[in-house]
Amino acid sequence: MGADRLVIDLENISFAYPDGRDVLSGLSFKLDKGARAGLIGPNGSGKTTLLHMIMGLIPPSEGAIRLFGREMRSEKDFHESRKNIGLVFQNPDDQLFSPTVLEDVAFGPLNLGASPEEARDIAVKTLKDLHLTGFEDRISYRLSGGEKKLVALATVLAMNPAVLVMDEPTTGLDEKTNDRIVSILNTLDKTLLIVSHEYNFLARTTDDFYGIRDGQIFYAGESATLHTHYHAHAAGEVPHKHI
Amino acid sequence: MHISEGVLSAPVLAGGAAFAVAGIAVGLKKLDNNRIPQAGILAAAFFVASLVHVPIGPSSMHLILNGIVGLLMGWAAFPVIAVALVLQAILFQFGGITSLGVNTIIMAGPAVLGYYLFTPFIARGHTTAMAGAFACGFTAVLVSALIAAAALMLTGEAFLEVSAALVAAHIVVMIIEGIITMFCVAFLKKVQPSMLSIG
Amino acid sequence: MLSETFAFGDSAIHRLDPRLRVVFAGLLSILTAILNRFPAVIFAVFLALVLIGASRLPVRQVLARLAVVNGLVLFIWLILPWTFEGTPVVEIGPLVGSWEGIRLCALITLKSNAIILALIALVATMPVATLGYALHHLHLPDKLVYLLLMTYRYIFVIETEYQQLARAARIRCFKPGTNLHTYKTYAYMVGMLFVRASARAQRVHQAMVCRGFSGKFYCLHEFAFKSSDWAWSSAMGISLIVLGGLEWAPIV
Numbered sequence: 089m090g091a092d093r094l095v096i097d098l099e100n101i102s103f104a105y106p107d108g109r110d111v112l113s114g115l116s117f118k119l120d121k122g123a124r125a126g127l128i129g130p131n132g133s134g135k136t137t138l139l140h141m142i143m144g145l146i147p148p149s150e151g152a153i154r155l156f157g158r159e160m161r162s163e164k165d166f167h168e169s170r171k172n173i174g175l176v177f178q179n180p181d182d183q184l185f186s187p188t189v190l191e192d193v194a195f196g197p198l199n200l201g202a203s204p205e206e207a208r209d210i211a212v213k214t215l216k217d218l219h220l221t222g223f224e225d226r227i228s229y230r231l232s233g234g235e236k237k238l239v240a241l242a243t244v245l246a247m248n249p250a251v252l253v254m255d256e257p258t259t260g261l262d263e264k265t266n267d268r269i270v271s272i273l274n275t276l277d278k279t280l281l282i283v284s285h286e287y288n289f290l291a292r293t294t295d296d297f298y299g300i301r302d303g304q305i306f307y308a309g310e311s312a313t314l315h316t317h318y319h320a321h322a323a324g325e326v327p328h329k330h331i
Numbered sequence: 332m333h334i335s336e337g338v339l340s341a342p343v344l345a346g347g348a349a350f351a352v353a354g355i356a357v358g359l360k361k362l363d364n365n366r367i368p369q370a371g372i373l374a375a376a377f378f379v380a381s382l383v384h385v386p387i388g389p390s391s392m393h394l395i396l397n398g399i400v401g402l403l404m405g406w407a408a409f410p411v412i413a414v415a416l417v418l419q420a421i422l423f424q425f426g427g428i429t430s431l432g433v434n435t436i437i438m439a440g441p442a443v444l445g446y447y448l449f450t451p452f453i454a455r456g457h458t459t460a461m462a463g464a465f466a467c468g469f470t471a472v473l474v475s476a477l478i479a480a481a482a483l484m485l486t487g488e489a490f491l492e493v494s495a496a497l498v499a500a501h502i503v504v505m506i507i508e509g510i511i512t513m514f515c516v517a518f519l520k521k522v523q524p525s526m527l528s529i530g
Numbered sequence: 531m532l533s534e535t536f537a538f539g540d541s542a543i544h545r546l547d548p549r550l551r552v553v554f555a556g557l558l559s560i561l562t563a564i565l566n567r568f569p570a571v572i573f574a575v576f577l578a579l580v581l582i583g584a585s586r587l588p589v590r591q592v593l594a595r596l597a598v599v600n601g602l603v604l605f606i607w608l609i610l611p612w613t614f615e616g617t618p619v620v621e622i623g624p625l626v627g628s629w630e631g632i633r634l635c636a637l638i639t640l641k642s643n644a645i646i647l648a649l650i651a652l653v654a655t656m657p658v659a660t661l662g663y664a665l666h667h668l669h670l671p672d673k674l675v676y677l678l679l680m681t682y683r684y685i686f687v688i689e690t691e692y693q694q695l696a697r698a699a700r701i702r703c704f705k706p707g708t709n710l711h712t713y714k715t716y717a718y719m720v721g722m723l724f725v726r727a728s729a730r731a732q733r734v735h736q737a738m739v740c741r742g743f744s745g746k747f748y749c750l751h752e753f754a755f756k757s758s759d760w761a762w763s764s765a766m767g768i769s770l771i772v773l774g775g776l777e778w779a780p781i782v
Contacts, residue, residue, distance in 0.1 A: 335599055335602040335603065335642050336559070336563065336599070336641065336642040336645040336646060337562070337563060337637075337638050337639075337640075337641025337642035337643075337644070337645055338606070338638050338641075338642065339563075340564075341563070341564040344560075344563060344564075355674065359671060359673045359674060362673060362677075363745070364673065364745035364746070364747070365735065365745055367673060367676050367677055367680060368680055368731050368734045368735045368738065369728065369731040369732070369735065370677055370680075371676070371677050371678075371679075371680025371681045371683075371684065371731075372680065372681075372684045372688075372727045372728070372730055372731035372734065373724065373727050373728065373731065374677065374680075374681040375680075375681045375682075375683075375684035375685040375687075375688045375727065376684075376688050376723045376724050376726075376727035378681065378685050378688075379685055379688045379689045379692050379723060380692075380720045380723055380724075382689075383692070383716060383719070383720065385706065385712065385713065385716050386706050386707055386708050386712065387708055388708050394716070394720065396720065399720075399724075403724065410673070410674055410677055411677070411681075413674075414674070414677050414678045414681050415681070417678060418658065418678075418681065418682065418685065420649065420653075421534075421649075421653055421654055421658055421661065422532065422533075422534065422654075422658075423595065423598065424595045424596075424598065424599065424646050424649060424650060424654065425598060427559060427642075427645045427646055427649045428555060428556055428559040428560070428645070428649060428653075429559045429560055429562075429563040429645065430563075489610065489613070489614045489615075489631070489634065490610070491613070492609050492610075492613040493605075493606060493609050493610060493613075496605075496609055507713060510710070510713045510714075510717070511713055511716060511717045511720065512717075513717070514713065514714045514717030514718060514721070515717040515718075515720050515721045515724075517717075518717065518718050518721030518722070518725075519721050519724065519725065522721065522722075522725050523725045523728065523729075526724065526725070526728050
């Protein structure tokens with residue numbers, strides 16, 4: 089695989105919290121175009137920090153971030169890269185800041201330079217694609233948790249990014265919404281990076297998964313091998329695949 | 332604390348509105364576009380906190396908190412408080428359109444004053460900081476009451492007794508606001524000291 | 531606990547152009563605030579009642595809102611008539627009520643009720659978001675409009691957080707009283723609200739930056755001035771002129 093296929097390339101990244109605790113130490117990670125990757129790790133292991141670093145929200149204390157083959161040095165570089173990498177935040181109340189759904193979905197396109205009419209059309213179409221037609225004038229804060237999550241996803245997809253990054257997309261969602269998100273993700277032709285605690289969700293949406301431990305990322309296998317073993321299972325103790 | 336509609340004279344309302352517009356303009360100028368989310372969400376917190384009722388004896392009072400808003404926001408207290416008052420007017424009709432200017436001055440003037448007078452104390456050691464925070468909460472309500480009294484007196488000498496009663500009625504409130512501001516600053520100094528240097 | 535009681539309805543007033551409602555509410559309030567003659571003030575109350583009628587709001591809830599204003603008005607009634615020097619009309623023990631004092635109190639009562647009723651009928655009948663767009667189209671500074679919209683968006687979120695904190699205190703047997711422990715508890719809750727609000731603000735800003743925000747705000751809403759809006763604005767214009775006439779026309 090050539091370097092031109094790399095969309096995310098992190099090299100030797102380190103980061104410490106202001107209070108001095110190390111979160112990431114010498115982390116390296118590469119993600120190819122079209123890859124669908126899951127990331128698992130314990131609370132506080134630096135998963136969110138890592139995502140925020142990819143988005144340019146926090147600078148690493150050491151190391152290099154290359155996105156789409158370009159080295160990211162300044163806020164200006166990241167401002168460009170954010171057009172191609174969309175991040176869905178863990179809590180939709182952090183993402184949806186406008187009074188109504190339509191405005192929130194149109195916010196990204198407007199920032200990308202769309203005219204109000206174009207932004208409105210893009211927003212309406214995106215909502216339609218996610219089967220959220222009729223939500224345009226709904227008040228964001230009155231949506232249910234699941235609806236908020238879907239709208240938050242719409243706000244990012246409206247910008248048509250090449251890479252979709254999601255931070256704990258299933259937190260607090262019921263099974264139905266969970267299924268809806270899985271089916272949406274599986275119809276998207278995008279590079280995916282999903283942080284989640286839910287093995288089943290990752291198994292259904294990604295191809296490979298990675299773990300994060302002691303400030304480093306390691307390849308942990310194919311996602312198809314992931315699932316929880318609540319049930320009695322003859323092969324529960326040994327690695328195996330379900331086909 | 333606010334003065335209701337229909338009480339004040341035209342010159343007082345107009346003067347209050349003019350000062351409020353000036354204060355809001357300064358506040359907005361000092362507020363970078365990228366800090367609008369910060370100011371808006373803190374304004375929401377201030378709005379919600381001011382709905383909290385705390386008991387005094389058999390009665391209760393709602394919190395005013397303009398002292399702490401001043402410490403957190405500096406001049407941005409003007410637009411933040413004006414927005415909170417607009418929301419109070421629309422959602423509960425606490426106050427209306429014509430007295431908005433005067434009421435903004437009553438609340439935000441002391442907030443900015445407190446910011447300049449007491450911020451230096453807050454940064455110091457525990458005892459000084461606590462005394463400063465108490466004084467900030469106390470003074471903010473005192474000055475609010477005095478501005479309200481002045482607005483009434485400028486409307487007509489007949490309001491002398493009403494003004495005196497207004498200030499007197501707020502003495503207990505001043506003490507409680509002082510105490511609340513003191514504990515609140517102690518909390519913020521421990522948990523998130525960076526917030527107290529916003530301004 | 532927080533709700534926009536009057537904002538959603540389908541009356542003639544609810545359908546009026548929000549810009550017109552805001553402008554007329556402003557003009558009517560200002561004019562009413564400076565009135566001094568009873569016929570004019572009574573006409574202002576009448577106008578406000580007509581607007582309330584046209585907005586078809588639940589009478590009971592409107593009255594409940596008026597109770598707040600009239601609490602403050604009562605405070606003035608308790609003092610002003612007895613301290614205002616003038617022609618004595620009533621005596622209760624050592625207290626002498628003057629005609630001028632009572633007249634002033636009556637004037638204040640009518641004026642504040644008229645202004646609040648007009649505010650309820652014209653402005654409280656739109657969601658705050660709509661008010662924000664109306665103010666944007668009336669050329670208020672962008673920063674102020676977005677500050678209002680942002681505050682409005684998050685009061686509901688933060689109110690829920692406060693309720694959670696209060697519940698958490700209650701299940702640990704916190705019982706508010708007049709003591710230092712109570713004030714300290716409330717101060718910590720308020721402090722916690724501010725800390726969480728600030729952390730949330732940071733995340734919201736980050737989420738905005740991720741979607742390309744660089745300090746510029748856009749407004750998507752357009753309003754259309756309909757023919758019924760023209761009819762209403764003429765009626766409102768005429769009523770303002772009549773109101774002015776009742777106040778300033780020379781008494782024959």
